[in-house]
Structures are given as structure tokens and as C-alpha cells.
Amino acid sequence: MGTLLEAIERGSVIGVLGAADAVLATKQLAERQTQALNAIRELHERETTLCIECADKWPCPTIRAINEAGA
Numbered sequence: 001m002g003t004l005l006e007a008i009e010r011g012s013v014i015g016v017l018g019a020a021d022a023v024l025a026t027k028q029l030a031e032r033q034t035q036a037l038n039a040i041r042e043l044h045e046r047e048t049t050l051c052i053e054c055a056d057k058w059p060c061p062t063i064r065a066i067n068e069a070g071a
Contacts, residue, residue: 004029037071 005026043053044062051060059067 037066040066 009022040062044051044060046052046058049058050056051058051063054060054062
């Protein structure tokens, strides 16, 4: 992710991307990341006291990491 954001910022700085293009590219990146996180959450659902994807105690490490990141 850092590399893509850096590329967007660099393109804006050197004039390849206008301000509106940089905002749009950043928005599209955020949308793709949100879709990925939602897909991960769907896989790591709770079933009784366990995660159905990894069979770890709920919330599993994956869900905890996402939650701790505020995502």
C-alpha cells in the first residue's frame, strides 16, 4: 500500500497527476482496500467460540489485527 500511495503522491508532485486525479486514485485505493477487508471479515466469521476460517478462538488474530488497526 505504501508504495502505491507514494506513487500517487510522486505523480502529483511532478505534475503527472493533477490534484483531482490524485484524490480519485487515493479514493479508488481506499475502496479496494475496504473491499479486501470486507472479504477477509466474511471468511473469518464467528461460529460459537471459534473462527470458521482458522478455527482459532474468536476473535481470531486476523480479526483482532483488523480491529486494532481501526479498519
